[in-house]
Amino acid sequence: MTTKDQVEHEEGVTRRNFLYVATGAVGAVGAASVVWPLVDQMNPSADVLALASVEVDLTAIPEGQTLKILWRGKPIFIRHRTAAEIKTAVADNGATDLIDPEDDQARAERPEWLIMVGVCTHLGCVPLDQRGDFNAWFCPCHGSHYDISGRIRKGPAPRNLEVPKYAFLNDTTVKIG
């Protein structure tokens, strides 16, 4: 007497094979859906994301000086550039040692105000003001030199200093974020 199992076996792919795979697949999807919350909880939480923008009064920053403020746990540099600095920055648009070529005009909406995240794109240190080969920003951690437009010119950093999203509310106030 042949059992049902044997009959199925002889037919090749069976109902049982199908059920195995289907059960396994549902189990895998179920496991993955449980793992996702366990991973995603590591991402920035709602209150961290809600850290809104900051407004900065620009009248307090004299020409040739940089203001540093904290935004989302990171320093922001707001430099009031001199006419000479702007000239150097634009003239260097075509420099051959630009690692991440970008025009100065694309980095500063108003040329006298250069606004950047003050975090070295190498490994995250805060670059120092008016130092280095370009007398602009120099990162002491592993020696990255940035120019007066915040562009990486020499050293291990791969990218220019990041320009955050910002908007001028009027001539003396800028909103960052």
Next chain:
Amino acid sequence: MGSSNYQPTNKAVKWFEDRLPILGLMHSTLGAGYLAPRNLNYWWNFGSLAGFMLVVQIITGVILVMHYTPHVDMAFRAVEHIMRDVNYGWLIRYTHSNGASMFFVVVYIHILRGMYFGSYKSPREVLWFLGLVIYLLMMATGFMGYVLPWGQMSFWGATVITNLFGAFDFYEGMGESILHLLWGGFAVDNPTLQRFFSLHYLLPFVIVGVVILHIWALHLPGSNNPLGIDAKGPGDKIPFHPYYTAKDLFGLSFFIVILAIFIFYMPNIMGHPDNYIEANPMVTPPHIVPEWYYLPFYTILKAVPDKLFGVIAMFASILIFFVLPWLDGSKVRSAKFRPTTAFFFWLFLINTLYLGYLGTKLPDEIMIDMAGGIDALTMGRISSIFYFAYFIVIVPLVSRMESTKPVPISIAQSVLDANKKG
């Protein structure tokens, strides 16, 4: 580990043993039931010293947590509170911070012992792997522990090390997503401190688990020994207890003296003074250095001009230890009988120490005052190349080409010969 010839005489003990044979397990792993080669020297003391340090770290750590608060507004003050207000808090914290350093000293010697005497070779490869896993877990634990006091070095060390993972930037925004996931924010901040605290508490217990596997894997083939030959007959072995328990305890007493000298006379010598300044995300210290035990790898990172390849080289410099059993093709284990291997081993050690020394230097510091001055970056590159050449070129070639010295027939014979010579 298996069952042993353990025969309790006490009735109550026997009753218990019949229901849970854990005493027999202890007997056959650390007691008289474990037969070890009779010629083990003091380099074989460092495994038990590492075990001792793990226990010290767990005990002091659990106590520290009773007085510590993992929050950016309170962590720095909590550590000062431990130092100034808690009874013997200074002792417990200094034991934990110096204990971490001494734990690494012990483990480094333990690893180098394995390299010199060929303990990683067949049949002990898995034992070697488990040791490396312990070492990797220790690096992660030490790194996250160093963040907890929330000083300037804590914060900037955490920033630089977590940023390494941003190098894996294979599509637009990938690096950044990884970093936000690691930080729980847009920079190292309170969520980062809290998760590091959680993991710093957890990982030591994971290490305990891997240590158990490590000892299990050790007891199948048994310990290697300075001659690197298999222990065969009963004449080659002696019971672990009382012979090696006594020897290990004797070594331990010396080790504790050294640990105590650090704790009581120079508790901050391994630390960095900047870590007594509270973390400030606006100002990077002029010169950030990691803890000494990461320095050689930090130099390798700095030696590579490209961010991604620097990170890859740094991880590779540690992971390459996993393939050592196959890079080394020699039939003889111990470097005692492999003079060329021994020579390059010492060269490797000196070079690695030098890499560590370079890790404390700024890239443009002049190291050698000739040819217009050779800076730390250049020396770091040369040393890094030698580091990898040792594994990829020197070990594979030397181990296969070197003519080895005659190896003794047995451990017993070699001990007898040595005794005859006096």
